Amino acid sequence: MPVPNPGHSFDLNQFLPYRLNRLADQLSEQLAHLYESSYSLNIAQWRVLAWLNQHEVLTAKQIREATRMDKARVSRAVQVLVERELISRSPNQEDQRAHHLRLTAAGRALLDQLLPQARDWEASVLSSLTDKERELLLQAMAKLERALGHEGMATSAMR
Amino acid sequence: MPVPNPGHSFDLNQFLPYRLNRLADQLSEQLAHLYESSYSLNIAQWRVLAWLNQHEVLTAKQIREATRMDKARVSRAVQVLVERELISRSPNQEDQRAHHLRLTAAGRALLDQLLPQARDWEASVLSSLTDKERELLLQAMAKLERALGHEGMATSAMR
DNA sequence: CCCAAATGGTTGCACATGAAACCGACCGAG
DNA sequence: CTCGGTCGGTTTCATGTGCAACCATTTGGG
Numbered sequence: 553m554p555v556p557n558p559g560h561s562f563d564l565n566q567f568l569p570y571r572l573n574r575l576a577d578q579l580s581e582q583l584a585h586l587y588e589s590s591y592s593l594n595i596a597q598w599r600v601l602a603w604l605n606q607h608e609v610l611t612a613k614q615i616r617e618a619t620r621m622d623k624a625r626v627s628r629a630v631q632v633l634v635e636r637e638l639i640s641r642s643p644n645q646e647d648q649r650a651h652h653l654r655l656t657a658a659g660r661a662l663l664d665q666l667l668p669q670a671r672d673w674e675a676s677v678l679s680s681l682t683d684k685e686r687e688l689l690l691q692a693m694a695k696l697e698r699a700l701g702h703e704g705m706a707t708s709a710m711r
Numbered sequence: 712m713p714v715p716n717p718g719h720s721f722d723l724n725q726f727l728p729y730r731l732n733r734l735a736d737q738l739s740e741q742l743a744h745l746y747e748s749s750y751s752l753n754i755a756q757w758r759v760l761a762w763l764n765q766h767e768v769l770t771a772k773q774i775r776e777a778t779r780m781d782k783a784r785v786s787r788a789v790q791v792l793v794e795r796e797l798i799s800r801s802p803n804q805e806d807q808r809a810h811h812l813r814l815t816a817a818g819r820a821l822l823d824q825l826l827p828q829a830r831d832w833e834a835s836v837l838s839s840l841t842d843k844e845r846e847l848l849l850q851a852m853a854k855l856e857r858a859l860g861h862e863g864m865a866t867s868a869m870r
Numbered sequence: 871c872c873c874a875a876a877t878g879g880t881t882g883c884a885c886a887t888g889a890a891a892c893c894g895a896c897c898g899a900g
Numbered sequence: 901c902t903c904g905g906t907c908g909g910t911t912t913c914a915t916g917t918g919c920a921a922c923c924a925t926t927t928g929g930g
Contacts (some may be wrong), residue, residue, distance in 0.1 A: 562826050564761045564778075568833055568849075569738040573754075574779060575852050576735035578859045579728040594886075595732075601721045604809040608767045613908060619723075620733060622888055627910060649895050649908040667721050674727055680858035681851055690727075693734050699839035700737045772878060781918055786880055797927075806879040808925050877926075886917085897908075 583673065591666060592696045596621060596629035598666075602640060607664050611650040638662060742832065750825060755780060755788035757825075763798060763814045764822050770809040797821060 564570050565567055580595060587593040592599070599619045604610060610618075620711045630653060632640045638659035641651040655663070723729050739754060746752040752760070754806070758778045764767060769777075776784045789812060792798045797818035800810040838846055 562761065562764055562822075562830070564758065564765065567761075567829070568837060569735075569742050570758070571849070571852055572731070572735045573739050575856050575859075576728075576731045578779075578856065580732050582859065583728050596886085599723065602721065602726075602729075604722055606723065609757055611908080616908095620737075623909070624889085625887065626910080627908095630787070631910090633873085645805050647896075647908075651909090663721075670726070671721070677855065677858060680725060680854050685847065685851045685854070688847045690730070690843065693730055693849040695844070696836065697737065697863075699836060700734075700741065709805050755916085775878095781880080782879065783881080783913085783919080784917065786878095790880090806878075806926075810879090872928105874929090875927085877923105877924100879923085880920090881922075882918100883920090884918095887915085888913105889915105890911105890913085892911075893909085894907105895909105897905085898902105899904095900902090 580678070584668070586673065587666070588667065590669075591662060593666075594629070596625050597633055598635060600626065600629045600653075601638065601655070601659060601663055602667075604653060604659070605667070609652045609654050611644065611653065613650065615653070633659070712741065737744050738836070742829070744861065745828065745832065746825070749828075750821060755784050755786070756792055759788045759792060759812075760797065760814070760818060760822055761826075763812060763818070764826070768811045770803065770812065771776070792818070 565609055565658065587595065587598045597620065600615055603615055605619055607614075612623070612626050612630055615621075615630075616623050619626070621629075630639070632642070634641050637656055640654050641654050642654070644650045644652050657683075713816070743754055746754065750862075754767075758780065759774055762774055762777055766773075769788060771782070771785050775782050776779070785790045789798070789800070793800050795817075796815055799813050799815050800814070803809045803811050840848065
């Protein structure tokens, strides 16, 4: 065991960004193994598919806004998925710059397999919490996210 | 607005790993801007420093265990910090493979500046939550982390 | 004692990603 | 109509990272 330093008091373990990151990393690392090993999907690709599962047709921009991923990241994920024919990219009359993205039959089939597994995995992780805790966790996260998004804080001065 | 798909029901926005990741990404992205822009530190380097702030002397292994970072990541972070003379690496009699890592005066000085800023920033983020919410959030996170670590679940079968 | 296996740490490699430059389509002021 | 600015998307570049191979040291079983 390392010897605590009597000097400054600052416990990284009590520091929210650090703790949250460690937890999120653990979660998505484990989940990523599922996507990756069984379906050769990385997280970005999974998110695109999951989002297309909820919306018949989308443009890259809409996916970018929904997932808050970088546009390059979305672009590359879409590219791979189109190559694998899990989604289709068709021209968009209203705007020739954008394309309509949709799930193909193959893409839908893949999700039919993957989604239940993802749900089960999530359930098994969440089973360590009570319903109440779960609810409060999501609520707190939503608040934090809004606070960060609004960006009114000291942050802006610090960048 | 995209049209919801009447097909499968699976809302990525309700999916914990996704939500948690998004939040963690937002948090550490903003924080990383502080480290990076003002002190030219990346997150790995910051974690090494923060940990050394709490423990007079550590080996890379101890840092690796404490922060759950990959050993290569720790190694590279340490390398940069030694080059910048923010930490010192001295031989270790008990084991010639490992080294003793300590903050230098410069390193301590940097932390003296950085830590209060980090704390302020964290406080401003957390100010959107009540004390109760904060407490429950940390508690729920700890539970999840333990559940993930113990790894007893469906996960192992899925890897 | 000695050698094989384990261990702390470093390095090479492949890959994912964000920022910024870029391209073609679109739009709006003149 | 037209030309500059904006916008959707792609590509290039630099960087960070995990994994696996590797090196030197240490350890433990014969």
